[in-house]
Structures are given as structure tokens and as C-alpha cells.
Amino acid sequence: MSDIIRRDPRAEWIARNRLHPLHAAMQPTQLSWMGPNGVLRKNVHGVGFIGPNGIKRIDRSGEQQAGASKRTASVAVQLPLHQVAAPAFYIAVVPDMVGGRLSSHDRDLLGLAHQLAGTDGAVLAVVFGESKETAFATAGVDRLLLLDSQGYAPEQQVVGLRAVDNQFAPKHWLLPDSRNGGGELGRRMAASLGERPATRVWQVKDGQCVGRAGAGLQDLAQPVPRLILAAVECAEPVSETRHEALEVELSTDAPRCLPRIEDLGAVDVDPAAIPMAEAEFILSGGNGVKDWALFHKTAAALGATEGASRVAVDDGFMDRDRQVGASGTWVTARVYVAVGISGAIQHLQGIGACDKVVAINLDPACDMIKRADLSVIGDGEAVLQALIAAVDNWRHGAKQDAA
Amino acid sequence: MSIATVALVSIGAHPASGRARRAEHDARAVELGLQLAGDSLHVLHAGNPHEPALRAYLGMGLSELHVLEQSDGNDAVPILRDYLRESGVQLVLAGSQAETGEGSGMLPYLLAEQLGWPLVVGVAQIESIHNGVALVLQALPRGQRRRLKVRLPFLATVDNAAPKARQSAYGPATRGEIDVEAVEVVIDDLSTQGAFQAAKPRPKRLKVIKAKSGADRMKAATAKAAGGSGQVLKGVSAEEGAQAILKLLIEEGVVR
Numbered sequence: 001m002s003d004i005i006r007r008d009p010r011a012e013w014i015a016r017n018r019l020h021p022l023h024a025a026m027q028p029t030q031l032s033w034m035g036p037n038g039v040l041r042k043n044v045h046g047v048g049f050i051g052p053n054g055i056k057r058i059d060r061s062g063e064q065q066a067g068a069s070k071r072t073a074s075v076a077v078q079l080p081l082h083q084v085a086a087p088a089f090y091i092a093v094v095p096d097m098v099g100g101r102l103s104s105h106d107r108d109l110l111g112l113a114h115q116l117a118g119t120d121g122a123v124l125a126v127v128f129g130e131s132k133e134t135a136f137a138t139a140g141v142d143r144l145l146l147l148d149s150q151g152y153a154p155e156q157q158v159v160g161l162r163a164v165d166n167q168f169a170p171k172h173w174l175l176p177d178s179r180n181g182g183g184e185l186g187r188r189m190a191a192s193l194g195e196r197p198a199t200r201v202w203q204v205k206d207g208q209c210v211g212r213a214g215a216g217l218q219d220l221a222q223p224v225p226r227l228i229l230a231a232v233e234c235a236e237p238v239s240e241t242r243h244e245a246l247e248v249e250l251s252t253d254a255p256r257c258l259p260r261i262e263d264l265g266a267v268d269v270d271p272a273a274i275p276m277a278e279a280e281f282i283l284s285g286g287n288g289v290k291d292w293a294l295f296h297k298t299a300a301a302l303g304a305t306e307g308a309s310r311v312a313v314d315d316g317f318m319d320r321d322r323q324v325g326a327s328g329t330w331v332t333a334r335v336y337v338a339v340g341i342s343g344a345i346q347h348l349q350g351i352g353a354c355d356k357v358v359a360i361n362l363d364p365a366c367d368m369i370k371r372a373d374l375s376v377i378g379d380g381e382a383v384l385q386a387l388i389a390a391v392d393n394w395r396h397g398a399k400q401d402a403a
Numbered sequence: 404m405s406i407a408t409v410a411l412v413s414i415g416a417h418p419a420s421g422r423a424r425r426a427e428h429d430a431r432a433v434e435l436g437l438q439l440a441g442d443s444l445h446v447l448h449a450g451n452p453h454e455p456a457l458r459a460y461l462g463m464g465l466s467e468l469h470v471l472e473q474s475d476g477n478d479a480v481p482i483l484r485d486y487l488r489e490s491g492v493q494l495v496l497a498g499s500q501a502e503t504g505e506g507s508g509m510l511p512y513l514l515a516e517q518l519g520w521p522l523v524v525g526v527a528q529i530e531s532i533h534n535g536v537a538l539v540l541q542a543l544p545r546g547q548r549r550r551l552k553v554r555l556p557f558l559a560t561v562d563n564a565a566p567k568a569r570q571s572a573y574g575p576a577t578r579g580e581i582d583v584e585a586v587e588v589v590i591d592d593l594s595t596q597g598a599f600q601a602a603k604p605r606p607k608r609l610k611v612i613k614a615k616s617g618a619d620r621m622k623a624a625t626a627k628a629a630g631g632s633g634q635v636l637k638g639v640s641a642e643e644g645a646q647a648i649l650k651l652l653i654e655e656g657v658v659r
């Protein structure tokens with residue numbers, strides 16, 4: 001780096017403008033610090049700032065306004081660590097882990113678990129199968145227990161949970177009352193333990209829990225039982241602390257039980273028959289798609305539900321009920337592939353709930369790329385063609401491997 | 404297929420008016436049973452035999468309906484369990500959640516546990532039953548389906564993914580017979596602990612922005628979709644791009 005001091009009028013302007021979004025990032029770094037020998041060191045050159053007409057200004061009021069500092073990328077704030085060295089008791093949570101990650105329902109549940117754990121208890125998350133989650137610590141997991149499980153094996157999972165119950169004797173068990181497996185697993189476990197769970201719980205307060213009853217016209221209030229199946233938004237997720245997420249293990253492996261229900265695997269369903277708002281995987285086309293036959297072929301090859309931007313719908317290439325966005329459908333897909341869509345705000349609103357977004361676009365500066373987790377800059381047509389070929393290849397390869 | 408099949412039914416409540424009606428999920432269970440077993444389907448209710456809404460099930464084309472008589476607040480599990488154990492049934496169909504009372508959806512689970520039968524939840528279709536082995540399509544969220552193989556006897560619950568219940572006709576509903584059986588009653592203890600109250604509307608969750616300064620709040624309010632850690636592949640060939648996309652799709656498990 002050169003030693004020449006270069007002024008950045010824009011940075012200075014931002015530093016003076018307390019309302020600017022980047023204002024905080026433009027503040028000078030440390031002015032004084034404790035030296036190695038216990039002497040307070042000061043950076044005298046850091047004091048003050050260069051005013052608009054090139055004269056150094058020192059603001060003695062304490063309200064430093066400097067643009068002279070080097071640009072620093074905004075640092076990620078380190079949340080305080082919440083440690084439970086010797087837990088007095090455990091609160092066990094069995095998250096759904098849809099797609100191997102904590103869902104927002106799971107996070108709400110972890111928040112509720114912390115309410116119940118207070119400062120002495122530890123939250124133990126019991127996770128089945130492979131997990132891709134990297135944020136257990138910030139989601140509020142104190143102890144993490146990974147149990148392996150393959151396919152649909154609720155009976156084996158209940159055996160696993162009972163082993164956990166024997167070893168950790170959790171004060172409460174929390175499961176999401178969802179259709180993603182939590183509701184079923186929780187009820188199976190309740191039946192197996194012979195305990196009465198509280199279901200569809202949406203509030204836990206002062207030793208009482210309230211859950212929806214019947215067809216939703218009534219609430220049932222009862223003392224908090226040991227087993228809780230909680231609804232979405234039952235509590236605020238953990239956001240102000242970081243947790244250890246220490247891995248623990250079962251002292252003895254859970255016994256194998258003979259599965260009475262055999263999983264023969266997923267069945268192909270017609271992706272076009274799945275309502276768009278529910279679809280898990282959407283391939284969406286916009287104004288950048290010229291060859292619609294190829295687009296439909298790609299969707300069929302991938303087994304994706306089709307979506308479209310408003311321009312594609314207005315131009316008559318897609319049906320109105322396929323429109324994604326503010327004036328179309330708000331989708332909840334886990335994976336959303338956008339081909340030739342620029343990412344107008346009305347469109348981005350519609351995909352706010354999507355987990356992974358893939359963009360294929362010619363323009364590297366468009367807003368869709370900023371939203372996407374993976375972007376390929378290139379001609380949509382060529383990429384779609386290559387994608388069809390790659391999928392075919394992969395399917396054949398996979399079949400040969402299996403054979 | 405003439406497998407001894409029982410459908411368990413309860414009294415439902417209309418979601419808006421609260422009026423008694425046939426329960427939506429239970430009616431679907433009856434429908435599935437009628438498709439499988441036809442006239443030999445045995446429909447069973449534990450509760451009040453004089454409830455008029457029960458006749459709505461008869462209106463689906465049943466000639467009779469069996470009722471194990473008990474009053475409100477009694478536990479249905481033990482009497483159903485004893486009845487099923489002695490009747491030699493092979494397949495029991497039930498709705499996944501009652502529309503009145505607690506509606507915890509525990510009954511099929513408790514029955515299966517106490518009978519020692521496997522339980523399949525959220526059945527969309529029973530494809531075939533051969534040599535005592537059934538192939539069952541299970542409904543998963545997001546319109547997906549899974550095929551399961553399970554040995555008879557078993558218990559299955561159905562929800563909205565199962566075939567839609569046929570309409571109930573008035574003539575058959577009045578003609579059908581209700582066959583009442585008196586049973587010993589078991590008191591349910593929930594009535595002593597829990598309290599039912601009118602459902603409170605749940606507050607919408609507010610988007611809370613935890614910002615220390617005005618600038619942070621401004622940023623949170625005005626920020627566009629965060630330019631995150633997205634990976635951008637620029638200047639690669641279409642094939643390489645496609646490979647990268649396919650890798651992500653396979654990792655996420657959406658391409659099979």
C-alpha cells in the first residue's frame with residue numbers, strides 16, 4: 001500500500017451523515033488502548049477529522065465525526081456465550097430438521113426450551129440422521145446429540161428417544177407439532193411412555209400451557225406436562241446469546257427394533273399438480289427465457305414445479321396461476337431456480353421464504369444475483385441444455401452404480 | 404379384497420358455527436374403508452348413540468353403524484381396544500384428529516400401542532393388500548408421497564390427503580340402523596386438570612429489529628435483499644455452471 005493519504009469525499013460525507021446506512025462502518029478505529037506494559041497508548045493522529053475544506057478538525061464534544069479512518073468492513077458482532085457447565089437438568093428438543101437444517105419452527109422451539117431451562121438447565125437437541133446445520137450454537141443448543149437414522153423409521157426413533165430419556169431424564173421434552181415428522185414422533189413417544197402430552201401448544205407461561213383444542217374453536221389450558229408438542233411461533237427464537245452446542249453421546253447404543261413398517265422410498269408425483277405455494281422445488285422463468293419448450297423440458301427433467309415472473313405471464317408464455325411475487329403467489333420452496341429473472345422487488349418479495357436460491361442470468365449486476373446463494377452468469381438457454389444433459393448423465397450414472 | 408376393516412368415527416364440529424356434523428377426517432376414513440371393503444366395512448363410534456350428526460355417516464351408504472355407548476368425558480381408548488381385540492379385525496382406519504374435545508390426535512397412537520399393532524399415519528391411499536401385506540401411500544408435506552409396506556393387522560390414520568368423502572344422502576341416513584352396545588365406562592382424568600376456554604386469537608409476530616443506533620435501524624428498514632455469501636460463477640462454461648447447479652440440487656435432495 002502506498003503512504004499517500006487519499007481522501008475519499010464520499011466516505012467523509014457518509015461519516016458525517018449519521019442517518020446514512022453505512023455511517024457506523026465509517027467510524028474510526030480505536031483511539032487509545034492499553035499497551036503491553038500497562039501504559040495507555042493513544043493514537044494522536046486518529047484524533048479529529050479532515051473537514052470539508054481540508055483543515056483538520058477536532059471535535060472536543062466527544063462526538064467524533066471522522067471520515068479519515070480507513071474503511072473497515074462491518075464486523076460481525078460476537079454474541080455473549082451462554083455456558084452451562086454442570087446442567088441441573090435437561091430440556092430435550094427434537095427438531096424436525098427439514099432438509100437437514102433447523103426450520104423456523106425448530107428455532108421457536110429452542111427459544112421455548114430456553115424459557116423453560118432458565119440459567120441452570122441445558123437445552124439438549126436430539127437430531128436424527130445427517131444434519132447440514134452449522135448454526136446450532138446461535139440457535140440456542142447447549143448440548144447436541146446426533147443419532148443416526150435412515151429413511152422413515154419412526155419406531156426405531158422412538159426407541160432412540162427412550163434411550164435418551166433413560167440417560168438424561170429431561171425435565172421436559174419439546175417436539176414441533178408439525179406434519180414434518182415432529183407431531184408423529186412426539187405422539188408415538190407419548191404413547192410408548194404412557195404419558196399424556198400437551199398438543200398444539202402456543203403459549204407456556206407460569207407453569208401453565210395453552211394449546212389449541214378440537215377444531216380450533218377452543219383452547220385448552222393445563223399445567224405444563226413433561227411432553228410438549230408445540231405449534232409454530234410458540235416462543236421467540238434465541239437471538240441474543242451464543243451457545244456451546246457441545247456434542248454428547250449415548251452411553252449405550254439404543255437397541256435395534258425390528259421395523260414393522262418398511263420404507264419403499266419416495267414416489268414420483270406430478271410436479272405440476274402440486275400447488276405452487278406448497279411446492280418444494282420451483283424452476284422459474286422470466287423475460288430472459290426465449291425458448292419456452294426447452295424451459296418446460298428442463299422442468300420435467302428436474303422434476304421441478306414451474307413458476308414464472310410477471311413479464312413471462314403477461315407475455316402469455318405461462319399461466320397466471322404460475323406467477324411468483326407480490327401480485328402472484330408467495331412461494332415457500334426450499335430450492336428456487338430463477339432463469340432470466342432480474343429480481344424486481346415485487347418478485348423478490350414472493351420468494352422471501354425460500355431457502356436456497358439459484359440464479360441463471362446474463363447480467364452479473366442484477367438484484368437476483370444479490371439474493372441468490374449460487375449464481376451462474378451465462379446464457380440461460382445454454383445452461384438449461386447443459387443442465388438437462390447433466391441430470392440425464394447423473395441419473396444413468398446413479399443407476400449403473402446401484403446395479 | 405375382503406379384509407375385516409373397521410373405521411372409527413366421531414362427532415365433528417363445524418369450524419365456523421361449531422354445529423355438530425360428521426368429522427371431516429373421519430368421513431375420509433369411512434370413504435377409504437368403503438373403497439377398500441365395500442359393504443363389509445364396519446363403522447364404529449364410542450359415545451352417544453342418539454346424536455343426530457352420526458346419521459350423516461349412514462348417509463354415505465352404510466346399512467348400519469355400531470355404537471359403544473358412553474357419555475361425554477369418558478375415555479374411549481380402553482373400550483375400543485377391548486372391542487377391536489375381540490373382533491378379529493385386520494385393518495382399522497381413523498381420522499387423524501378429533502374436531503371436538505382436546506383433539507390431541509393421540510387416540511390412534513394409544514390404540515396401536517396397546518394392541519401392539521403398527522400405525523401408519525397420514526395415509527393417502529392403500530394401494531394393495533396381498534397375502535397379509537399392504538402397500539400404503541403416505542402423504543408428506545408439500546404434496547409428496549412415500550410408499551410403505553406394512554403387515555396386517557395395522558392401524559392407519561387419514562387426513563386431508565386421503566380421498567374426499569362422498570356426500571351424505573338423506574334417505575340412507577334415515578334408513579340406516581344404529582346398533583348400540585352398552586359397555587363399562589372409564590373416566591378420563593383430563594377433565595380434572597385442564598380447562599377449556601374460547602380460543603384466543605394469536606397475536607401476529609412482530610418483526611423486532613434489535614438495533615443499537617438510529618443508523619442501524621435505518622439500515623434495517625431500507626436494506627435490500629442482503630448481498631450475502633452467494634457464490635457467483637462468472638466466465639465459466641455452461642457445462643460447468645450446470646454441474647454446480649446440479650450439485651446443489653442433489654445436495655438439497657430435490658433431484659432424485
Ligand SMILES: Cc1cc2nc3c(=O)[nH]c(=O)nc-3n(C[C@H](O)[C@H](O)[C@H](O)COP(=O)(O)OP(=O)(O)OC[C@H]3O[C@@H](n4cnc5c(N)ncnc54)[C@H](O)[C@@H]3O)c2cc1C
Binds near residue numbers: 328
Ligand atoms: C404493482 C406491481 C406488481 C408486480 N407484481 C409482480 C409479481 O407478483 N411478480 C413478478 O414477477 N413481477 C411483478 N411485477 C413486475 C416486476 O416489477 C418486474 O417487472 C418483473 O418481475 C420483471 O420480470 P423479469 O425479471 O422476468 O424481466 P426483466 O426485468 O426483463 O429481466 C430479464 C432478465 O433476464 C436476463 N436475461 C436476458 N436474456 C437472457 C439469457 N439469454 N439468458 C439468461 N438471462 C437472460 C436479463 O439479464 C434480465 O436480468 C409487478 C410490478 C408492479 C408495478
